[in-house]
Structures are given as structure tokens and as C-alpha cells.
Amino acid sequence: MSERQPFDLATYLDGIGSRPCFICGVVRGDPEFFHHLVFEDAETIIFLSKYPTLPGYCLVCPKAHREDLAVDLTTEQxxxxxxxxxxxxxxxxxxxxxxxxxxxxxxxxxxxxxxHFHVVPLPPGIPLEQQQYHALMAEHGILHIADNEMERLAGKVTKAFQAEIAAS
Structure with a gap:
């Protein structure tokens, strides 16, 4: 695994509090909110995180803007x-x-x-003190993965995900 690089959390937090919903931007295909897609159907969109702390870090989201799990989704959804x-x-x-x-x-x-749900694979061999919340926190740095490598990873995850759909 490549080394994590510093992440400017203050700038990130300032931006997310003042810009439009990035997930809705991804759903619309707005280039400003581009993320590498893994899967999309009528209700759900899955994509790689732009700020991964571990390789394969994905987000799973309803396509419709829903905010409250307890009241905005039916049990079936x-x-x-x-x-x-x-x-x-x-x-x-x-x-x-x-x-x-x-x-x-x-x-x-x-x-x-x-x-949205963060779904993140923990590689084997990560020391205990770097697992769990530590492994997910951008404050401890993020991975800078080249765009072509992100595209390759998205393709591999998509292929495995489609196989899981076919098997279910």
C-alpha cells in the first residue's frame, strides 16, 4: 500500500459546508463532482472515494437525495x-x-x-493501532491514487460486484 499524504482537512470542511451536495452532483454526472463509478441502477449509485484512506474505499448512496435513514427510506428501500x-x-x-x-x-x-455508506476494505497486516477509526480518518492522511489507477480499481470492483449480483 502506498504511503498516505497529508490532507487539508480545514479546507475540505470549509468547502463541504458551502457547496451543493456532491452526491447529487455525481448522480447528475456533473464534471465538478466526478468520481469513478462502480455501479448504478435506478435507486443506487456506488463510486470510489475521491479521498481514500485505503485502496478500494467506496461510497454506496441512494440516488435520490435522502438525509435521514430512519424516516427518508422505507424498509424495502x-x-x-x-x-x-x-x-x-x-x-x-x-x-x-x-x-x-x-x-x-x-x-x-x-x-x-x-x-451514504462508507464501505472500506482493510488490507491484511495493518497494525492494530492503525485499524478501525484511525484507518478511516483523513486527518491521518489520504492516498493519492493516479486517475488511471482509480479507473483500473473501479473496473476490478465493478467486475467483482457484477459477479456478486449474478450469484444472488
Missing amino acids: YLRLQAHVHRLSRALKQVFAAERIYVLSLGSQQANSHL
Whole structure:
């Protein structure tokens, strides 16, 4: 795994609090919000994080702007979204030989309010003190992965994800 590079968290936080919803931008195909897509259907979009802390870091999002998991999704919508999280987890485990898959939902009404799940493969051999929250925090740096490598990774994850869909 390549070394993490410093991340300007203050600038990032300033930007996310004042710009339009980046997930809605990705859904619209707005070039300002370009991310490497892994999967898209009528309800869900999955893409690689632009600021990965680990290779294969993905976001799973409803395409419609939903903010509150408890009230903005029906049980059926939630279960379909979680089925994609599960399939993606299986695909990431295969592609990255992950020791574990981290899944969490972040965001707030102040920024990144569009509901999304972070699905992140933990490579084997990461020391315990660098796992869990530490592994996910941009404050500890992010990976700078070249665009062509991100495209290659997205293709590998897409292929494994499609195989999981076919198997289910």
C-alpha cells in the first residue's frame, strides 16, 4: 500500500459546508463532482472515494437525495440499499483480499447530508493501532491514487460486484 499524504482537512470542511451536495452532483454526472463509478441502477449509485484512506474505499448512496435513514427510506428501500452494501463488501473482500470490511454511515445536516455508506476494505497486516477509526480518518492522511489507477480499481470492483449480483 502506498504511503498516505497529508490532507487539508480545514479546507475540505470549509468547502463541504458551502457547496451543493456532491452526491447529487455525481448522480447528475456533473464534471465538478466526478468520481469513478462502480455501479448504478435506478435507486443506487456506488463510486470510489475521491479521498481514500485505503485502496478500494467506496461510497454506496441512494440516488435520490435522502438525509435521514430512519424516516427518508422505507424498509424495502433500506434493505435494497443494504443488499448492495453486502454485495460490495463481498466484492471488495475478493478484489483486495481484505481482512475485514468496514461499513459506516457519516454526514450531518451541516455537511454531506445526503445519506451514504462508507464501505472500506482493510488490507491484511495493518497494525492494530492503525485499524478501525484511525484507518478511516483523513486527518491521518489520504492516498493519492493516479486517475488511471482509480479507473483500473473501479473496473476490478465493478467486475467483482457484477459477479456478486449474478450469484444472488
